[in-house]
Amino acid sequence: GAGVSQTPSNKVTEKGKYVELRCDPISGHTALYWYRQSLGQGPEFLIYFQGTGAADDSGLPNDRFFAVRPEGSVSTLKIQRTERGDSAVYLCASSPRGASGGLGTDTQYFGPGTRLTVL
């Protein structure tokens, strides 16, 4: 079946502009995650959705970053007033159940990412 898809694959923008990054999770997966990966680093957690609600947004770096998942499927990560330091690969992942009540972390399947470059 289809995996996680993300659009666009590449986005180049100018400092101060607004961008939206889209994620289509695997069909039927209730949990959706956003991560950010800078060059030479591992992915860093940004936000986790369980269904339509943001269950954990502790990784969002500041209030310029916002994400939504209005129907519990597709999610959009929104970045306002972009800065050069926002340049990174933004990865989306989904999992069937998400946090499973203390039993550990569900397997997460990653999309190909959106490479964001802020000039």
Place this chain on the structure above:
Amino acid sequence: RKEVEQDPGPFNVPEGATVAFNCTYSNSASQSFFWYRQDCRKEPKLLMSVYSSGNEDGRFTAQLNRASQYISLLIRDSKLSDSATYLCVGGGGNKLTFGTGTQLKVEL
């Protein structure tokens, strides 16, 4: 100090060699552990989960030592196609915490 630490490498090994990667984690509340593989400019893909009892998948063996907060990955009979970055990952609740990755280059 990073929550998950691993040697970035690169580890350059000849084809057929055995190579071991280690990582340490600092969050004792982490419940699940994984090794992910990431090829250049691609997304991370789950290689295997890691259990205290140790687990093996073909040429790959992973081990977790909760007392020492230490995770290992052993690759036997390495292939050229094993060249990639290996990410050590701790999971607590809903999020994964990744190390910076260890780069492996398998050479002829």
